[in-house]
Amino acid sequence: MKTISSVVEHYIKTKPFLLSALSQGIINLTSLSRNMMPELEQELGKDVKQGAVVMALKRLSEELDFRVNHKILKVLKNIGEITVRSSLIDYTFAVSETILDKQAALISEINKETGIFYTSSRGVNETNIVVSETVVHLVDKHFESEKLIQKLENLASITVKLPKENISIPGIYYFIFQRLAWEGIIINEVISTSNEFTILVSEEEVDVAFKVIKDLKSL
The missing domain is CATH 3.30.2130.10 (VC0802-like)
Known part of the structure; x- marks a missing residue:
């Protein structure tokens, strides 16, 4: 069964540059959710509350922040010659x-x-x-x-x-x-x-x- 969270995550992960910007916290989540709404509603086949999309984006951005900023950056700081x-x-x-x-x-x-x-x-x-x-x-x-x-x-x-x-x-x-x-x-x-x-x-x-x-x- 599709959920708002799973559809939001799929939407973001299919757009690499958007994924990176979200992980860096440089996107206005309210504006992004507004742009996503038509596609998400079509995917889910029902009306979606904007607040629910914002919350899903917030959870995803926090997860990405940990994955990118704490793991990848740790490796990059130790780049050698x-x-x-x-x-x-x-x-x-x-x-x-x-x-x-x-x-x-x-x-x-x-x-x-x-x-x-x-x-x-x-x-x-x-x-x-x-x-x-x-x-x-x-x-x-x-x-x-x-x-x-x-x-x-x-x-x-x-x-x-x-x-x-x-x-x-x-x-x-x-x-x-x-x-x-x-x-x-x-x-x-x-x-x-x-x-x-x-x-x-x-x-x-x-x-x-x-x-x-x-x-x-x-x-």
Whole structure:
């Protein structure tokens, strides 16, 4: 059986930015409830009192405040080293039977260089390779016969070291990426391991993106 509380919670949770604003207590609950009323009444099939909606929102905001401000922020305050690298190129190739051999040959040559950025990831249909622009000629040589889907230039990476608790607290990545989205930052790639993640952004936006992530430590 649907209740006002369950319908209100579903409504809020399907709107991520509204969910975050509610958790921060920056929304007028009376005004919000007024805007929600038509949809809630249609969902419940009956008239709903505005006061009941306000109370449901208040309970939900208190729950979200605990979940976000006491758990997620505790992890974010302990963010470790933040490393920025510039002058990167992002390649996306179609997966093929030969692409792993090409990667092995590329890595073998890159290992002879110093200070080179290299990372790769593989999906079902695509393989992604990110390298310093100084070794672009090596990628072009080894992958000449592979199907290139996309090549992005003038990128920078931001690598963030997270405390080990991040793997047991839901919402960490959402909280970070949400704030990047608020600043209009376009994330070209996300590469992660258990306790760190790397994002690729344009070199024009890297300073803003770095500040957003750095400021999380002081929330």
